[in-house]
Amino acid sequence: MAPDVYLAEAPSNIAFLKYWGKADAAAQWPANDSLSMTLRHARTQTRLQRSASGHHEIHFEGKRLAAQDPFAQKMLRHLTFLSEALEESQVPLHIDTHNTFPASCGIASSASGMAALTIGAVACWLEASSWEALTNKGISRAQLASWARRGSGSACRSLWGGFVVWEAAAGPASQRAYPLFPSAHWDLCDTLLLVSTAPKSVSSSQGHTTAWESPLFLPRLSGLPTRKRAMLEALADCNLAQLGPLLEQEALEMHSIMLSVVPPIVYLLPQTASWIVQIRRWRQEEGLEVYFTIDAGPNLHLICEPSTQPALLARLAQAGAQWLEDGIGEGPTLGMGRNKKWE
Numbered sequence: 206m207a208p209d210v211y212l213a214e215a216p217s218n219i220a221f222l223k224y225w226g227k228a229d230a231a232a233q234w235p236a237n238d239s240l241s242m243t244l245r246h247a248r249t250q251t252r253l254q255r256s257a258s259g260h261h262e263i264h265f266e267g268k269r270l271a272a273q274d275p276f277a278q279k280m281l282r283h284l285t286f287l288s289e290a291l292e293e294s295q296v297p298l299h300i301d302t303h304n305t306f307p308a309s310c311g312i313a314s315s316a317s318g319m320a321a322l323t324i325g326a327v328a329c330w331l332e333a334s335s336w337e338a339l340t341n342k343g344i345s346r347a348q349l350a351s352w353a354r355r356g357s358g359s360a361c362r363s364l365w366g367g368f369v370v371w372e373a374a375a376g377p378a379s380q381r382a383y384p385l386f387p388s389a390h391w392d393l394c395d396t397l398l399l400v401s402t403a404p405k406s407v408s409s410s411q412g413h414t415t416a417w418e419s420p421l422f423l424p425r426l427s428g429l430p431t432r433k434r435a436m437l438e439a440l441a442d443c444n445l446a447q448l449g450p451l452l453e454q455e456a457l458e459m460h461s462i463m464l465s466v467v468p469p470i471v472y473l474l475p476q477t478a479s480w481i482v483q484i485r486r487w488r489q490e491e492g493l494e495v496y497f498t499i500d501a502g503p504n505l506h507l508i509c510e511p512s513t514q515p516a517l518l519a520r521l522a523q524a525g526a527q528w529l530e531d532g533i534g535e536g537p538t539l540g541m542g543r544n545k546k547w548e
């Protein structure tokens with residue numbers, strides 16, 4: 206009989222308050238709290254089943270990856286970690302994964318990818334094809350989040366929909382991710398303005414290790430609690446005029462850390478800067494209430510309310526831009542079935 210197929214789908218997330226720099230790399234303990242919005246359309250879909258070949262087999266976007274491929278290596282390391290976390294050796298898996306968006310260009314593919322891999326591998330190994338079945342086996346969503354975090358820090362925020370916090374807390378063992386507000390709390394759009402979809406030259410994992418070398422990092426850490434409080438207040442009140450400037454300060458501050466290490470990590474492109482100027486101009490001169498944030502890449506996430514989006518898209522079209530429409534979304538899904546088609 207053919208082995209059962211488990212289907213795990215996890216969303217990407219865009220950080221409003223950024224995770225950049227670790228307090229303890231081995232424990233994957235971040236230097237600061239972060240806060241994100243889960244995305245609706247940017248998702249990773251992963252199919253898993255027991256492998257007949259006696260070793261893990263990984264297929265990405267329809268192609269089999271060689272074991273030495275860096276992406277396959279990252280997934281294999283995480284599978285080893287998960288199998289150890291489950292405290293018994295687990296059977297090899299056949300994994301088929303793909304993204305609904307271009308990977309490695311600042312759309313946090315590692316967040317959705319590692320979240321989907323964690324949920325799917327644990328579900329397949331424990332033969333649990335629903336959240337309820339996982340809970341019955343003693344596996345909570347918070348537990349999956351803390352395991353996903355070991356694959357990629359930001360993945361722990363992809364275990365819930367809406368707005369999600371990852372709190373550094375007082376020590377590695379007490380850090381945790383949790384949902385702050387569900388998606389229904391505030392319908393925000395995220396228009397991903399594509400400047401380049403080329404893979405980035407420095408991975409976030411490499412980048413994190415350099416943060417402490419920046420002379421700006423300690424001042425950043427001391428200012429973050431105030432920014433976090435202001436952001437929480439703006440989110441609670443659904444106040445974009447308060448949230449927007451905080452999003453922009455936060456994104457530019459993270460890039461200042463990246464730019465002020467030696468050698469500098471330059472994710473931004475000249476077009477990124479031109480768009481920053483353009484977005485601010487549209488806001489100041491035409492009252493278009495749109496704000497940007499940027500991840501570890503050159504692309505801009507344009508945040509606005511649904512009532513503003515048609516005007517934004519019309520301006521982007523006039524300017525010849527390329528974009529992906531996204532917005533606040535729900536958490537991951539888990540299911541089973543050979544014939545089930547992805548939505």
Ligand code: PMV
Pocket residue numbers: 219220222223224225239313315316357358359360409410413500501
């Ligand atoms: O989870 P990582 O190791 O890929 O780091 C993510 C870093 C940023 O995307 C730049 C910020 C964040 O908080 O998501």
